[in-house]
Amino acid sequence: MRLPVGRWLVSLVLVAAACTSQPAETTIGPTTSTVAPTTTTTLLDVEALANRHLVEIRSEGTFLDRSGPDAPGMGTGLIVSADGLVLTTATAVVGADRINVFVADEEFPIEARIEALAECQNLALIKIDGTFNAASINAAGAPVGLMSMVERSPALDNGNPAIDLSSISVGPWTVGGVAVDGSGAIAGMAIAADEDGDPVILPLNEMDRTLRAMRSRETVQQLGFAAVDHRDGVAVTGVALGSDADGAGLVAGDVITAVSGDSLEGGLQELCARDDSGPVELVRDGRRYVGDFSGTALALASARTLTQLREAVIRVDAFTPGFDEPGSGSGFFISEDGLAVTNYHVVAGADRVELVFDGGDRRVPATILGRSMCHDLAVVQADGDGYEFVEWSPDPIRLEQPVRSIGFPLGTDTITVQPGNIAKERADEVPFAPLLSLFEHSAEVNPGNSGGPVVNAMGEVVGVTNAVSTQGFSAQELAISGLEAVEVVATLMAGDVIHPGFWALETGNISERYSGFLNLTVDRVDGGSAAERSGILPGDDVVMFGGVRDALGGLEFGAFCEELAAGGVRQDVVVHRWQESVHFAGRLGEPLVDISGFLVAQDPTDSLFTEVSNDWSDIRQIAPSDGNDWNGFRAAPDVDSFLNDFGRSPGTRVLYSEQLASTASTELYLDSVRYPQCDAGQTLAVSTIGFDGHFREWTNCFSEPFTIRSYAFDTFDGVRILVLTAASDVEIDWANALVLDSLDYAPPLVEEGDE
Numbered sequence: 147m148r149l150p151v152g153r154w155l156v157s158l159v160l161v162a163a164a165c166t167s168q169p170a171e172t173t174i175g176p177t178t179s180t181v182a183p184t185t186t187t188t189l190l191d192v193e194a195l196a197n198r199h200l201v202e203i204r205s206e207g208t209f210l211d212r213s214g215p216d217a218p219g220m221g222t223g224l225i226v227s228a229d230g231l232v233l234t235t236a237t238a239v240v241g242a243d244r245i246n247v248f249v250a251d252e253e254f255p256i257e258a259r260i261e262a263l264a265e266c267q268n269l270a271l272i273k274i275d276g277t278f279n280a281a282s283i284n285a286a287g288a289p290v291g292l293m294s295m296v297e298r299s300p301a302l303d304n305g306n307p308a309i310d311l312s313s314i315s316v317g318p319w320t321v322g323g324v325a326v327d328g329s330g331a332i333a334g335m336a337i338a339a340d341e342d343g344d345p346v347i348l349p350l351n352e353m354d355r356t357l358r359a360m361r362s363r364e365t366v367q368q369l370g371f372a373a374v375d376h377r378d379g380v381a382v383t384g385v386a387l388g389s390d391a392d393g394a395g396l397v398a399g400d401v402i403t404a405v406s407g408d409s410l411e412g413g414l415q416e417l418c419a420r421d422d423s424g425p426v427e428l429v430r431d432g433r434r435y436v437g438d439f440s441g442t443a444l445a446l447a448s449a450r451t452l453t454q455l456r457e458a459v460i461r462v463d464a465f466t467p468g469f470d471e472p473g474s475g476s477g478f479f480i481s482e483d484g485l486a487v488t489n490y491h492v493v494a495g496a497d498r499v500e501l502v503f504d505g506g507d508r509r510v511p512a513t514i515l516g517r518s519m520c521h522d523l524a525v526v527q528a529d530g531d532g533y534e535f536v537e538w539s540p541d542p543i544r545l546e547q548p549v550r551s552i553g554f555p556l557g558t559d560t561i562t563v564q565p566g567n568i569a570k571e572r573a574d575e576v577p578f579a580p581l582l583s584l585f586e587h588s589a590e591v592n593p594g595n596s597g598g599p600v601v602n603a604m605g606e607v608v609g610v611t612n613a614v615s616t617q618g619f620s621a622q623e624l625a626i627s628g629l630e631a632v633e634v635v636a637t638l639m640a641g642d643v644i645h646p647g648f649w650a651l652e653t654g655n656i657s658e659r660y661s662g663f664l665n666l667t668v669d670r671v672d673g674g675s676a677a678e679r680s681g682i683l684p685g686d687d688v689v690m691f692g693g694v695r696d697a698l699g700g701l702e703f704g705a706f707c708e709e710l711a712a713g714g715v716r717q718d719v720v721v722h723r724w725q726e727s728v729h730f731a732g733r734l735g736e737p738l739v740d741i742s743g744f745l746v747a748q749d750p751t752d753s754l755f756t757e758v759s760n761d762w763s764d765i766r767q768i769a770p771s772d773g774n775d776w777n778g779f780r781a782a783p784d785v786d787s788f789l790n791d792f793g794r795s796p797g798t799r800v801l802y803s804e805q806l807a808s809t810a811s812t813e814l815y816l817d818s819v820r821y822p823q824c825d826a827g828q829t830l831a832v833s834t835i836g837f838d839g840h841f842r843e844w845t846n847c848f849s850e851p852f853t854i855r856s857y858a859f860d861t862f863d864g865v866r867i868l869v870l871t872a873a874s875d876v877e878i879d880w881a882n883a884l885v886l887d888s889l890d891y892a893p894p895l896v897e898e899g900d901e
């Protein structure tokens with residue numbers, strides 16, 4: 147039993163593939179057979195409206211745009227009943243948002259709708275909003291229905307009309323017109339034009355049979371789209387709104403070239419005669435697509451489509467010095483000659499990369515061509531060529547759009563495809579977001595998926611898997627926008643991306659005093675990079691870069707990347723190697739200098755002490771005087787300069803006082819401090835050195851890169867501790883961190899008799 151053609155157009159899923167040739171220009175070929183001409187025939191069109199009950203059809207909508215002799219959207223129709231039915235061609239009306247019927251002697255058009263379709267015969271039955279004047283129709287001597295026409299036509303003796311087409315030319319308005327024989331009887335309808343511009347006539351008996359079926363609601367083989375013959379197969383001229391073909395994504399202009407791997411050399415007739423419901427191949431805008439019409443998901447796509455994806459997505463094994471086993475992620479080819487994309491964090495620090503294909507049996511070496519920490523993207527070049535590849539989607543994502551994540555979770559040898567939907571179009575609020583837009587989706591990903599593609603229903607890349615953000619029991623699957631990634635990939639291939647030479651993560655500070663605070667911690671360093679030349683090692687905390695730093699001695703991912711993009715690689719940097727409790731400073735790309743030698747400074751009561759840099763060797767204690775109870779110290783390269791040229795000369799002052807604790811709160815105290823030579827920042831709550839308090843920063847002192855940081859803490863025994871550090875922007879981070887990180891307070895001992 148033959149399956150209706152519409153059966154294999156249910157839920158079309160298109161998967162893009164490479165196409166080396168552009169679609170051929172549309173030409174119209176025979177849709178039905180004709181017999182040898184024996185009788186001179188006249189083809190009536192809208193110029194003969196009054197004689198043969200023909201009407202003019204003008205449709206508005208989306209049609210195949212071409213300048214052929216039977217351009218859809220216009221044509222002729224034959225009135226077949228007084229109750230408003232008109233027979234015309236499917237190519238004239240399928241895909242129309244509005245169908246207008248023009249009747250002779252009527253000033254305005256009448257709107258019509260499609261009543262029934264028989265696309266394989268290129269026929270459509272439409273009905274106007276109203277009725278025709280039956281009296282005038284019958285008065286002209288012509289029958290109301292085609293059945294009477296059949297009885298009047300002597301050309302049906304052999305089952306087909308004998309028609310001489312030699313003197314007939316077909317124009318846009320002629321398609322849908324009727325052919326009459328020498329006796330004036332209707333012999334058929336012009337449903338197309340052949341390659342020479344001659345009309346292709348559907349015989350009257352076929353017209354009548356099809357019309358009867360459409361009017362009686364019998365089963366008529368339907369495609370859901372109108373089409374004409376094309377030299378490469380079948381060209382879609384319009385898609386019926388709301389049909390399975392419409393829902394499947396077929397559009398006017400598509401050229402269907404094959405079904406189940408068999409080419410459609412026989413055009414529309416061969417397409418309509420097929421008994422199977424196999425995958426369909428088509429060409430759209432120069433690109434070849436494969437659609438499996440049995441389901442809505444990529445997982446249900448044709449075996450060929452899945453094979454293409456399985457070959458285009460690879461596991462990326464990165465071998466890093468000092469590690470026994472390679473790290474692994476996912477990636478995908480973007481060109482036949484072996485260019486592939488992955489996340490930078492997959493290949494960071496690697497000196498050797500291998501690409502592993504689905505199944506794990508095939509490996510090819512690859513070279514890293516470009517990398518960007520701040521975009522978390524890298525491009526690698528595989529040896530050889532002839533690789534299957536995927537293409538980037540040109541369209542923006544939309545909420546609830548079906549997608550698939552593809553990759554090698556947990557480093558497995560077998561590829562995994564997970565379904566999902568777009569959950570959030572922008573998810574850039576995550577703290578580790580690269581300088582590209584992220585979106586959230588529900589297709590499950592795991593470690594090992596990083597760098598793999600997120601594809602749409604057509605198999606085009608809409609995103610690059612980046613991370614999973616977990617909060618409590620919930621997880622966010624995040625991907626880098628494909629529209630932005632494709633631009634970065636182009637710059638990576640051109641060598642134009644600024645890259646510091648290391649991969650870093652935001653991590654909690656190693657000191658308990660900074661609980662909950664984020665640092666930018668180096669995870670891996672690329673060989674031969676600026677970071678390696680500076681001696682930066684995995685585990686180092688980047689506490690300052692360029693003009694950006696955090697008040698507590700840390701630096702966030704986004705702030706670092708923005709500064710890198712603005713000022714380039716060769717900027718001042720300070721790193722903290724916490725394992726050795728040392729700081730290094732200098733310019734990235736040049737050897738850094740150890741600036742962490744320190745001296746111990748303490749107050750007269752030995753209750754408060756901290757560490758300061760070796761070159762801050764001028765240490766002077768502060769004792770109670772002039773009615774205050776301050777105990778503490780100042781330390782600087784030159785304390786006199788620190789005091790007399792405050793805001794230009796570096797130094798620190800640390801003290802504690804019971805009197806200050808009994809006055810204003812720590813917040814109000816810092817709010818009251820004024821340094822008019824500097825730009826004042828906000829007073830912020832802070833918890834460090836084991837106490838709660840507030841912090842405030844003053845910058846651009848005397849319009850120079852100089853910063854003052856001040857802290858106020860209240861202790862458990864009613865004492866207020868004040869810490870102030872002033873230094874240039876290059877020194878402030880490590881100097882401030884050194885003072886705070888080593889600061890310790892022990893209440894002075896109370897001797898007997900003091901109370």
